[in-house]
Amino acid sequence: MRISVFGSGYVGLVTGTCFAEVGNHVWCVDVDAQKVASLQQGKVPIHEPGLAALVTTNMAMGRLQFTTDAAQAVKQSEIQCIAVGTPPDEDGSADLQYVLQVAHTIGQQMTDYKVIIDKSTVPVGTADKVRETIQAALNTRGVGCDFDVVSNPEFLKEGAALEDFTRPDRIVIGTDNPDKIIPIMRELYAPFNRNHNKLIVMDIRSAELTKYAANAILATKISFMNEIALIAEQVGADIEQIRLGIGSDPRIGFHFIYPGCGYGGSCFPKDVQALIYTAQQLGINTRILNAVEAVNQQQQQILFQKINNHFQGQLQGRCLALWGLAFKPDTDDIREAPSRKLMEALWKHGALVQAYDPEAMPETRRLYGERTDLLLCDTPEAALQNADALVIVTEWKLFRSPNFDFIKAHLKHPVIFDGRNLYDPQRLRNRGFTYYAIGRGEKI
Ligand code: NAD
Numbered sequence: 001m002r003i004s005v006f007g008s009g010y011v012g013l014v015t016g017t018c019f020a021e022v023g024n025h026v027w028c029v030d031v032d033a034q035k036v037a038s039l040q041q042g043k044v045p046i047h048e049p050g051l052a053a054l055v056t057t058n059m060a061m062g063r064l065q066f067t068t069d070a071a072q073a074v075k076q077s078e079i080q081c082i083a084v085g086t087p088p089d090e091d092g093s094a095d096l097q098y099v100l101q102v103a104h105t106i107g108q109q110m111t112d113y114k115v116i117i118d119k120s121t122v123p124v125g126t127a128d129k130v131r132e133t134i135q136a137a138l139n140t141r142g143v144g145c146d147f148d149v150v151s152n153p154e155f156l157k158e159g160a161a162l163e164d165f166t167r168p169d170r171i172v173i174g175t176d177n178p179d180k181i182i183p184i185m186r187e188l189y190a191p192f193n194r195n196h197n198k199l200i201v202m203d204i205r206s207a208e209l210t211k212y213a214a215n216a217i218l219a220t221k222i223s224f225m226n227e228i229a230l231i232a233e234q235v236g237a238d239i240e241q242i243r244l245g246i247g248s249d250p251r252i253g254f255h256f257i258y259p260g261c262g263y264g265g266s267c268f269p270k271d272v273q274a275l276i277y278t279a280q281q282l283g284i285n286t287r288i289l290n291a292v293e294a295v296n297q298q299q300q301q302i303l304f305q306k307i308n309n310h311f312q313g314q315l316q317g318r319c320l321a322l323w324g325l326a327f328k329p330d331t332d333d334i335r336e337a338p339s340r341k342l343m344e345a346l347w348k349h350g351a352l353v354q355a356y357d358p359e360a361m362p363e364t365r366r367l368y369g370e371r372t373d374l375l376l377c378d379t380p381e382a383a384l385q386n387a388d389a390l391v392i393v394t395e396w397k398l399f400r401s402p403n404f405d406f407i408k409a410h411l412k413h414p415v416i417f418d419g420r421n422l423y424d425p426q427r428l429r430n431r432g433f434t435y436y437a438i439g440r441g442e443k444i
Helices: 011-020 033-042 052-061 070-076 095-111 126-141 163-164 177-191 202-235 239-247 269-280 287-299 301-311 338-348 361-368 380-385 404-410 425-430
Strands: 001-008 025-029 064-067 079-082 113-118 147-151 171-175 200-201 319-323 352-356 374-376 388-390 415-418 434-436
Touching: 001 011, 001 070, 011 025, 011 052, 011 064, 011 079, 011 163, 011 361, 011 388, 033 064, 052 064, 052 404, 064 113, 064 126, 064 361, 064 380, 064 388, 070 301, 079 095, 079 352, 095 113, 095 126, 113 177, 113 434, 126 147, 126 425, 147 171, 147 177, 163 177, 163 352, 171 177, 177 200, 177 352, 200 202, 202 269, 202 287, 287 415, 301 338, 301 415, 301 434, 319 338, 361 415, 380 404, 425 434
Parallel strands: 001 025, 001 079, 025 064, 079 113, 113 147, 171 200, 319 352, 319 388, 352 374, 388 415, 415 434
Antiparallel strands: none
C-alpha cells in the first residue's frame, strides 16, 4: 500500500517505519525541516529501542522516505495517517491546530479518493472537524473528491513502541463507513494481525473516547496506589508488600500499580486533563478524574518535600545528585517528567543539581540551556561527586543494582531519596544509609 504519515514524532516515526518494514511504501511528512533533514541522513532524533536500525534498513530499501513536501506525499498515497501532536491548551483542552492543519493540507492537495486515518489522540468530535476542514478546502478549490475519516487511536508505549505496534493487544477502528473501510484497514494491519483477530470495530466517537478512557484508567491506577502509599507511610506499612498482596488477585493484576513520584510523559497528564475538559463542557463533574490529576500534582512534589524536610528547609547551596530525567526508562522524552518539577523546585530554593540519564540529557540541555545550577554528568558515578544526597527519579535498569559502597564513599552524606522504590530499605539502612522511599513505613 502507499501511505503518508503526517508527523515524525514518537508515534508517526514508529507508525511509518513499521508500515514500511512490512513492504508498504511510506512517506513520512513533517513540517520541521531540520528534523526531516536529519532523518533523510538516517539520523533518528528520538530514542526508541530498535527504531534507528529499522529506519535505516527501510530507507535503504527505498520504502521509507522523509519529506516536508506534503503535496507530493498526498498525491502519491491513498492512505493518509495523522500522527501529529495534540498538546494541552491552557484550559486543559487538546490543541487541535496541528491535526486540522494536516486536514487542511490534505484537502488542498487531494485529487482522488483518500482514507484519512487519525492516530493522534483527539477529543470526541474531532473526526467531524477533520472531515469539515477537508471538505472546506475541497470546496475552496471547487473540487469534488470522495474520502473517509477513520479513528484509529494508537496505544503504543514509548520504550516498547516497536513491539507494541507490531504485536498490538488490539487495533481499534472507528468508522461510519464499515463496508468500505474495514477491508482497507484489515489489509493495512494484516501483517500485525495474524494469529487472532485484534481488530475492534466501532463507531468513530467510541473509538475517540476509547483512547482517553484507556489512558485515564491507567493514570487512575497509579494515583490510587500513590494515595495508598501515603497512608502506608503514615501508618508504618510497606506499600511494596501491599502491591504484592493486591496484584496477585487477577481482578487487580500487577500492571500499573507501582507507587512512585508521580506519572508524567506526553500522554497521561494531558489526556486526563483533556478528558476532564470534555466532560466539563458537557456539565459533567468528573470527581474521579479530578482526584487522579490532583493526587498526581501532589505526588510530583513528594521527593522535593522529603528532601526539604530532611535538610530542614536549608537547601541553599546544597547539591543533589539526580539519577534519571526521562519520564520513564527507555525513552529520552522529558515532557511533563517528574524530574523537571523536582529540579525546578530545587533551583527555586537555591540548590544545585548534578544529573545523569542514559538518554534524556540532550533533550534536557536543549530545554534548560546552560545554567550554573544544572550539571549534566557523563556517568551516574560522576553525578555523585560532592553531592549532599542521591535522588532517584527514573527506574532505568542500570540504577537497580549500583555499587552502594561507591555511592556512600562519594556522597557528602549517605542519604538516598528513591522515587521509584528500587531498593530494600532494611538492606540500605544496614549499610548505613538514610533511605527515603515512597510509602515504605518512614514518615516524610
Ligand atoms: P511528537 O510531538 O513527538 O511529534 C509530533 C510531530 O508532528 C512533530 O515532529 C511535529 O513537527 C509534527 N507536526 C506538527 N504539525 C505538523 C503538520 N502540519 N504536518 C506534519 N507534521 C507536523 O508527538 P507524539 O508523541 O508522536 O504524539 C503524536 C500524537 O499521538 C499525540 O496526539 C499523542 O497524544 C498521541 N500518542 C502518543 C503516544 C506517545 O507515547 N508519545 C502514544 C499514543 C498516542
